[in-house]
Amino acid sequence: MYLRPRSVPVGDRSHYGPVVYLRWSRSCLRPPPRMGFPPSLRIAYIKNYSENRVEYSKISPKVTPASSLVTLDLYGFKNMQRLSDGMEMLTKLEDLRLWNCHQLKELPSKLGDLGNLKQMRLNGCTELKELPSNFDQLSNLTSLIIYYCPILSAFPSNFGQLKKLEELQLYNYSGLQALPLDFGYLKNLEELQLYNYFELKALPSDFGHLKNLEELQLYNYSRLKVLPSDFGHLKNLEELQLYNCFGLKELPSDFGCLKNLRVLKLSGCSGLAELPSNFGQLKNLKKLDLEDCSRLEKWPLGFGDLTELKEIFLTGCSSTLKDLLPNNFKGNDSTVIGL
Incomplete structure (x- = not known):
């Protein structure tokens, strides 16, 4: 001071x-x-x-x-x-x-x-x-x-050379169509927030190289259909928020490898038809927000084994998904919103 x-x-x-x-x-x-x-x-x-x-x-x-x-x-x-x-x-x-x-x-x-x-x-x-x-x-x-x-409308060349960058927040950068090709070089990046980039269609193919990433927030990415195939390499990721990414059809097959994930918010991802089969491997998950994920109809195998999961948000989800919620989440130890 x-x-x-x-x-x-x-x-x-x-x-x-x-x-x-x-x-x-x-x-x-x-x-x-x-x-x-x-x-x-x-x-x-x-x-x-x-x-x-x-x-x-x-x-x-x-x-x-x-x-x-x-x-x-x-x-x-x-x-x-x-x-x-x-x-x-x-x-x-x-x-x-x-x-x-x-x-x-x-x-x-x-x-x-x-x-x-x-x-x-x-x-x-x-x-x-x-x-x-x-x-x-x-x-x-x-x-x-x-x-x-x-x-x-674009990042300067060699943006990935910012080796000490830990926090990147971009709001209403509406002309942006792609992140830099060397984005995966930001080895020390811990927090990434991207809001309202309607033209952005994909994350870089080397996105999984961000080994120190702990928090990722993507808001209003209507044209984003898939996450990178190496997304599960983000071993330190603790919080993932995907809001209104209604073009997203599926989560990566290695999603269960995110062992440190504690908070997952998929609110408004109305195009998402199912959760990955290895979702039950997210043993540290504490909070799950599926608000307005209206196409989800079933829970993946092993979902009931997520003993750390204490908060679930299901407002706007199908009645089928709500009815199939394992009973162990309906007790006093858990908070379920939207049943």
Whole structure:
């Protein structure tokens, strides 16, 4: 936790002491003079709540190689089309967040020079068309979250070179038609969330190479029909959520190999006709959501042996499936919703 310094007039550098934290929100104030970061500044939150046009050039920080900035968070600069020159000089930057910068069309071409960047979030950058070609040089990046940047249509080449990436969340990346061919190279990826990619037809063939993946969420993949044949190689997968993937016809034959799976949500997978025959091998499964899986008519052999399974959701399922639910799930030790 960082302590806030005493109030310092923005743009008046004569007052700067060892400032480590700056929070500045513009509402009705006049734009300040173009300000520079004090050398000791580590965290900067700069927010614009005004409905008036504000030119980012009037408040964008003068960047110097001496900057100690670790976190830069910009919010609400709806008319900003590009970031300041010299961003690559922020060599200590670890966390970059851009919120509702609606007119931002490009990121700095030298973004890949930020060798210490660990976390990056882009939220509501609706005019951003692509990530820089040297994006793969962010060798220390561990978390990438992109929310509602709808015209981003592809990943940069060599995306799989982000060897330290642990978390990837992509929301409303609606132009995306395929994940990178080298996606399986993300060996340290632990959490993957993909929301509303209506054009995505398949996951990469080497998806099973993501040996450290613990959580996978896929939402609204209407054109996804099958999961990769090596899906069962995800030995560390603990949570799998497939929502409204109603084009999905079946689960992989090696699905029972997911020995660490604890939570399985298949809500809205209305095209799924049966569960795999080895489903009973999921001995650590604790929660199963089959809401609106209306085509399922029977339980696989061994389903009743899932002694750890305590929560089952069957709302919207066929009466046949409900009637065939093993009796040991109808006692006080289990919660069944939708019977």
